[in-house]
Amino acid sequence: MLGYIDNIREISKRLLDEGRVDMIIGFRKGTIPLMNEPCFVKNSGELSTLVWDSNCGINLANYLTDRKEKIGIVAKGCDSRNIVTHIIENKIKREKLVIIGIPCKGMVDKRKIAGMFENGIEDITEEDNIIRVKSRGVETSLNKSDLLQENCALCVHRNPVIYDELAAPLIEEQKSVDRYADVLRIEAMTAQEKWEYFKDLISPCIRCYACRNACPLCYCPTCFVDESRPQWCGKSQDEIDTRTFHFLRAYHCAGRCTDCGACERACPVGIKVRQFTSKLNKDCLDMFGWEAGLSPDQRPPLDTYKPADPGDFIK
Amino acid sequence: MSEREPKIVSFLCNWCSYGAADLAGVGRMEYPPNIRVIRIPCTGRMSPKFFLAALMQGADGVWVSG
Amino acid sequence: MEHMGVEPGRLSFSWISSAESTKFVDVVKEVTATVKALGPNINFKKTAKVA
Known part of the structure; x- marks a missing residue:
């Protein structure tokens, strides 16, 4: 999922430069590990703050309600479904949106990870399916699939259902969950x-x-x-x-x-x-x-x- | 000691069941006195908060009728 | 409601036309009987007064 970042930034830059959107709603690194926070990027200089990893569990559709600007939004499977719900309920106009679809491989359960490290977590990095947690200078590698949020482990709509741009090729949906x-x-x-x-x-x-x-x-x-x-x-x-x-x-x-x-x-x-x-x-x-x-x-x-x-x- | 009589909060649609209740009264029909009728303009006015509030405040049952 | 532990029968729904006074009486009897059989509503009733 880390490879998505460059694509997200590139798409966002294009959208902002072409004036198709007034702002991009995405994620930036949080002030503490495991907690990425939503951010609104309004000019292409700030694009480097955008990130994407397995700690982007917040649903960004929440920030669309009744907005009037043209918005580019980074959307994983569930976000895109909530955007659809917003459109059905007339809370946002489809024409105002440019949806940057993210085929999502699941978010990690921050509570599960935090519970495993009594001494606190200094830093967390990830690579494909491995999560590396640094706690008091000691680094531990964990398997991401063991740490997924419960709903992500059971998710059958990982690909966005509605999108204008894609940050990565669609992935296979989970079956038989x-x-x-x-x-x-x-x-x-x-x-x-x-x-x-x-x-x-x-x-x-x-x-x-x-x-x-x-x-x-x-x-x-x-x-x-x-x-x-x-x-x-x-x-x-x-x-x-x-x-x-x-x-x-x-x-x-x-x-x-x-x-x-x-x-x-x-x-x-x-x-x-x-x-x-x-x-x-x-x-x-x-x-x-x-x-x-x-x-x-x-x-x-x-x-x-x-x-x-x-x-x-x-x- | 006599049996405890339950209180049933009844949400009746003005045009359907409320009319039926009225007709039952006009026809001098007998029915249990346990219901407490609340008239609503239409069953579409019904909301989950109504019956939760009723149960919370001590109703033994809730009956919604359109 | 039932899923969250409220006894089935505490809440009932019906559809009665304004001309069906007999059905109305029947349903009142039925609902009363079900609720009576369940006994008083102990679980959901709020015992402390709303502050």
Whole structure:
């Protein structure tokens, strides 16, 4: 994936020089290892700050909402699907965008790596499938495929679904991954077990709403948790309030979530937030044959009616 | 001790079930007194936050009817 | 809802025309019976008052 950088810079330079875009949204190196941060490049002199490696897990579609400029955006598979969702939901115009597609080989789980090195991480470099971590002067080589984010390991849309430029040739999609093993495991539980499972899952939640802020789908001007008249859900760490927040956030993502994992990545206490959304993703696939953000010409299942829609739950 | 009566918050569509409830009343039909009716202009007005709020505030059940 | 541990039956949906008062009465009875069978809503109810 490292070879992508030159291509990204080259394409970006061309786009900026030709005046096709006002800015490029991409990644630059973060101030600490494992945390690349989004950046907006407006002139070609700053292009050297753009980077690409396995720490670019943030979903850049998040920065497109209601923008009016002409934007060039670096998009991996999940980003491109969220861009499609944005286009469907009229949050950005296709004509305003130049999408630089990145066939993505997965992002590494920063929590997994950080957990392996008690003494902190000074530097991290990578080469093909090897990640080299430097901690207190000692360098360790790790296999990248063991360190992928959970959603990346299960990803079946690594190639961008929509793009104008490509930074590298398309890659082969992963097949025969069992995407919903976790969901099936929970489905097999009884109501009480499920209740306890999710109680444990969200017990560390501090209601910082980082998952919401990182999510490209969450662009409501006022989020329901911030509304106070009526107050749908309390603002404390009360267990029921927390549960309501996670429930409702998941519902808002139904049929829209692309499983980009931004929520899980953003969570400071390491809650597996995707446990909430992946059930809805699975249901959408089973009931409507729908996966979010695959084509800008298709309306999502929750805003169309088809006679074949499942309705058995209605008496 | 008598059996505890559950409270069921019912969201009824103005044009469908609310009409049916009205008709049931006009026809002097008997039904359990456990439902607490909230009229909504259309079932499309329904939102997940409504039933979550209802359950959170102590409803034993929620019934949405269009 | 069910996936996250709320008992099935706490939440029900139905479709009744404004002319179907008999169906309305039937459904009310049915829903009441299901919820009664589940017992009181202990899990989801917020015990502490909203501050």
